[in-house]
Amino acid sequence: MAGYRRVVVLGGSFTGMLTSAMLARHFDEVFVVERDEHPTGPEMRKGVPQARHCHILWSGGARIADSYLPGMTEGLLAAGAHRIGIPDGLISFTPFGWQHRFPESEFTLASSRALLDWVMREKALRNDRISVLPRTEVLGLTGGTDRITGVRTRNRDSGEERRLEAELVIDATGRGSAMRRWLEELGVPAPQEESVDTGMVYATRIFRAPEAAGSGFPLVSVLADSRRPVPGRGAVLMPIEGGRWIVTLSGTRGGEPPADAEGFLTYAREGVRHPLIGNLITGLEPLTAVQRSHSTVSRRLHYDRLAVWPEGLVVIGDATAAFNPVYGHGLSAAARSVEAFEKQIRSRGLAAGLGRSAQRAIARAADDAWMMATSNDASYPDCRVASTDPRLTDPAAHRRDSDMMSNLATRNREVSRAALALMTLSTSIAEIQNPWLFAALRRGPEVPLLTEPPLRPAEFACLRTSAAAPTTA
């Protein structure tokens, strides 16, 4: 591909590595500036504390990641990750009842986040155009309001400060990005910010999976119901590499899951809308302590709307749009943004205005994930909304259609296919609104409401206690 000279990518996590792989098609040199030292195996690191929690990579994101990093999925599976067909391999208690296990239309890749990052990194760094500057912290930008010419960095060991010049600078430093401050130092005004804060707390623990689970155990979820005037409480159980189950409990303001082991189990059995996950983990050997996270606010920084935008700068991933993680959209939305960014490079090259057009394309690529997360979250009691979007300030008036679709998706195969294509970010809200979907919606439910979790015999064997007999709350 056309050789532009040098691009600097700030942050070497999921978005940074995927963006680097994409940019290596267009630039001779891709420098990744990363504050941490990347571990040499699938291990946790300080810069990605959320990696302790369940990380679902939906098919929409997995396909894109695999297209930039060929062999990523195979590498993950070879290292023990699972490919779980959806909804065939999904046991989900939705606000509208149990999801029927229709044949697979989408999938998720199920692994620890540390394994995902490691496999991605291994693939990306095989490209000798990409190199990482480890233990190097970004201090600010160089250039001015017209054009960014590079970054100022500091080596965390030697303290040495240097300037790194580049034709393009990409910020992928995540939720904690200091880009607002860096731009302010150059005289660029602050971007508009929207946020939707349910006060959700995450609590996660990893267990050794029972032998009976084998290698094909489903993804299990008990979803919160935002239509009820009580705090939302949910749970998810995902099989990961090494014969382990990662279990994440989540509760909105007033319904937060506790941090202690006993409270964790009680919450999983009695705090959420169905005890299935609590029953599945009762008696299992815990492999970690309970870990909590409060980083769940959905927040967008609208760099795409600024009147002044310097050439040579793009902000991507969580640094510009971060979502309540309970929908599992952060990684896939970032992957969609990388793809949208590349379309702009292909159509415009590095011509004037690339940064602005890329920023707008990146924002559009995040729209669906934003709308799905925030329109549901805005209905929770005591949710704090900072936005002028009427769909968020008056969510009840706008959720009729999405509720109808979610309801029918549990019992109509075609509606389920469309809803899951959307949930996995494999399609867009605009694309699914077609006559074929409307016809399926008119047909209504095709199969009866399930009154019990749709477990198969081998899965029943994993229910360990007498209290495990499934009952619908």
Ligand SMILES: Cc1cc2nc3c(=O)[nH]c(=O)nc-3n(C[C@H](O)[C@H](O)[C@H](O)COP(=O)(O)OP(=O)(O)OC[C@H]3O[C@@H](n4cnc5c(N)ncnc54)[C@H](O)[C@@H]3O)c2cc1C
């Ligand atoms: C609790 C929780 C659970 C989640 N679960 C899911 C899920 O199930 N599915 C899903 O798709 N998404 C999930 N997400 C979202 C997902 O974690 C993020 O969308 C994703 O990590 C974003 O990647 P990123 O590369 O943009 O940022 P990050 O992964 O946050 O990485 C930022 C990188 O920048 C580096 N950095 C930061 N500042 C500097 C600096 N000044 N100089 C140099 N380097 C710097 C950091 O060290 C890090 O490597 C979850 C998030 C949370 C908080």
